Amino acid sequence: MTANSWTIAAARDALRKGEISAVDLTMSCLTAIDAGDGLNAFVHKTPELALEQARAADLRLKAGDAPAMCGIPLGIKDLFCTKGVPSQAASNILKGFKPEYESTVTAKLFDAGAVMLGKLNMDEFAMGSSNETSCYGNAVNPWQRKGSNVQLTPGGSSGGSAAAVAADLCLGATGTDTGGSIRQPAAFTGIVGIKPTYGRVSRWGIVAFASSLDQAGPMTKSVRDAAIMLGAMCGHDPKDSTSADLAVPDFEAALTGDVRGKVIGIPREYRMDGMPAEIEALWQTGIEMMRDAGAVVRDISLPHTKYALPAYYVIAPAEASSNLARYDGVRYGHRAKLTAGDGITEMYEKTRAEGFGPEVQRRIMVGTYVLSAGFYDAYYNRARKVRALIKRDFEAVFADGVDAILTPATPSAAFGLGEMSDADPIQMYLNDVFTVTVNLAGLPGIAVPVGLDQQGLPLGLQLIGRPWDEAGLLNHAHVLESRAGFVAKAEKWW
Structure with missing residues (x-):
């Protein structure tokens, strides 16, 4: 098992014990990235910067004051401005743009000692659900259907981030989510993706799509990794007027695995006409897993869905x-x-x-x-009025004692590149059907891989939390993850 396939938690522990250096860990990822060009996930590689940051991380690790993310190699979505490195939002209109400043999120990650391997592919200006609108060409899902070599979408807009994490090109990646752009690609590639509460993570230095909906978050191989990386990304930022001045909890410490007596809501409006039987069955499995863990499952209504x-x-x-x-x-x-x-x-x-x-x-x-x-x-x-009603639906449910809401993450498994793009754009927009309510209401949501469909492709479930309760949400996701025991990886073809 090469170091690039480790989780952030495993790498952190190995780095702190001196079992591997940050430089060696980074080299392992850089080698995988060069071998992974067929996925078109990394669009601007920064090996010199990565090794420079890794050497600095090794000095901090030796000194013994290293934060959890110190020496961890990451991919950064091309929507984040990174000083002196092309930041194009996958659009030709920003060709040649190299910012003179660092986005707050990347600055926080670098302050914590993280290593940037390069910039990741995405839909142009984060507009898309399949990574087919990028000026760099399509990112490709490392997963393939059984017995088929048809290239599949990694989802969008954070498709490059999802593909890179799923293919072990990096240990984690940044994503952004305006209507599902972290959670849908995470579900399509069998990884974990969390969209925090609106205002939990600074938007400063992230190219804007829809300012009242955009929120950055981590895309990782496990819920524990998401907790570690989210902790480094959060925090109040005076440069972003919508950034919340709230203390950042220790998200990793919140992963107790105990959800006894917690109330999980199941929204009846999410049982859509024409939903594939496999998604319905997966949802039912997730409900049983939470029930077995001691949670109370309750049917709820979100009428304006x-x-x-x-x-x-x-x-x-x-x-x-x-x-x-x-x-x-x-x-x-x-x-x-x-x-x-x-x-x-x-x-x-x-x-x-x-x-x-x-x-x-x-x-x-x-x-x-x-x-x-x-x-x-x-x-x-x-x-805007409908948005207020959707927000009120969630507020009423949470006021009634519900701790988290369990829903499907996507209406299907990953589809083939080109299978939807020529059709009616509304078919593509329907990919966001389970995720957009969370952005409209400003709530935290997480996608967790739970199983495989008949074609051997990953399927995920979504948990929606109370505002500012990422800690509780991550713990619910941790329980779902450990009960599901999803360990499948894409077979290497690229």
């Missing part, structure tokens, strides 16, 4: 159209070549037409439309 997708696909594009107005070819990034007689308007038009891909253009158009004078009340304002 059916309006979540339409509300999300009004609010998110509206915020995106506003956030993406800054990419105009003036200050940074791509600028179109102009012909004689072109003025500033032509420069804007040509730059944005060349720089943005079709999905981003579609969402900017939708967002501009729903914010326009004649339609603002009919669409945007109505969606």
